Every structure is written in C-alpha cells, then in structure tokens.
C-alpha cells in the first residue's frame with residue numbers, strides 16, 4: 001500500500017484523512033561533513049517516518065526540507081556553503097501553516113518526526129498556536145531522544161558517546177544514512193579530526209575556525225549498516241510506544 005501522500009490523488013487522501021494519522025518529517029539543509037549529503041536530516045526523518053507509517057497504519061506527508069539556523073556547537077554553524085537556514089519566525093510560520101492546512105482538511109492526529117537538533121522550540125511554538133485554534137492532536141519526537149541506553153551502548157562500542165548535540169555527521173547519522181540512502185555515504189572522504197570541545201556559550205557573529213574544518217563534530221569512524229539498523233528499529237519501536245501513549 002502506498003503511504004506517501006505526495007504520490008496519492010486527492011480522492012485517495014480524502015478517503016483516509018480523518019481516520020489515519022499523518023506523519024510529518026522535518027529536517028534541514030545543512031552541511032554534514034565531507035562524507036554525508038546536506039539533506040541528511042531529511043533522509044533520516046523521512047526514512048523513520050516511512051517505517052513508523054507501516055507500524056501505525058499512517059500516511060507520510062512531504063517533508064519540511066529546511067530548518068532553523070545551524071549552530072556551531074550542534075551543526076557546524078552557518079558559514080559552510082550549502083547550509084541554508086531559516087529564521088525562527090519563518091520556521092514557526094511554515095510549520096504552523098502546514099499543520100493548519102491538515103487540520104482544516106479534517107486530519108485528527110499528526111506525528112511530527114524531527115531530524116534537526118536546532119528545530120525543536122520553533123516546531124513546539126507552531127504546535128501550541130495550532131492546537132489553540134483547531135481540533136487536532138499533535139506529537140513531536142526527535143530521534144535522538146528515543147534511543148534506549150542499550151542501543152547507545154552497542155553503537156558506541158569503540159568510541160565514547162560525545163553528546164547528542166555533537167553527534168553531527170557522526171556515528172549515529174552516518175549509520176542511519178547507510179540504511180536509508182547508502183549510495184550517498186562517502187566513507188572514503190571521511191577525515192578523522194581532533195576531538196571537538198565547544199565552550200558552554202553561543203557567540204555571534206559566528207566566525208570561521210570555531211568548528212572542525214570538515215563540519216563533522218565527532219568521529220564517524222565506527223559507523224556501520226548494522227549499527228544503522230539497530231538505531232532505526234530501536235527508534236521506531238520508541239515512536240510506536242509514543243503513538244500508543246499520546247495519540248490513541
């Protein structure tokens with residue numbers, strides 16, 4: 001069965017919109033080191049969304065392809081060519097407008113899958129605004145918040161776990177892109193860099209040299225398809241639990 005809304009006719013969507021949950025992947029257009037594509041966050045959130053749709057009998061909406069401003073300490077920052085950032089107000093309005101349209105169409109439940117660290121507060125703002133106006137239930141889950149300790153232990157078997165903010169273009173993202181778009185992973189271009197320790201502050205204007213040259217914030221060296229499978233199945237299991245707890 002086709003679960004991708006973009007490939008449905010409006011009649012097909014019309015018949016199921018009030019009974020099935022709609023899953024909205026949200027990503028970014030952001031550098032991901034020398035070895036991963038710039039739509040990594042979209043590839044991961046869309047891949048997880050498709051797996052979730054199979055489990056909860058859902059529909060996958062077209063993804064939000066751009067996200068909030070990349071921060072040096074969690075995404076490398078705005079100075080890399082190809083990192084295309086949205087202002088906070090733009091992202092709030094964009095997500096708001098999309099959610100309102102689904103609510104007006106009669107969709108009752110939506111599961112938002114976030115793949116970009118910096119997006120969260122702006123998505124939450126849009127969710128709050130929409131649910132004050134419309135009768136729709138919304139849930140947001142970011143993949144890194146839904147990895148159990150035993151999966152973390154298995155994924156970081158050789159390298160110490162750096163932190164979720166620093167897991168940018170690193171083992172978790174690289175391993176998951178190996179699952180969803182293996183042809184876009186270029187491990188031959190990966191360069192090992194010194195461990196990056198950002199200070200506990202934000203500095204503007206952002207300057208060159210604040211982050212490793214490649215844009216990867218932690219090593220991707222021990223990434224593997226096997227770790228990717230472990231991650232995506234573990235995350236989707238947690239998403240299914242969230243769906244059953246929060247949206248049914």
Ligand SMILES: [Zn+2]
Nearest residue numbers: 040041169173
């Ligand atoms: Zn990413």
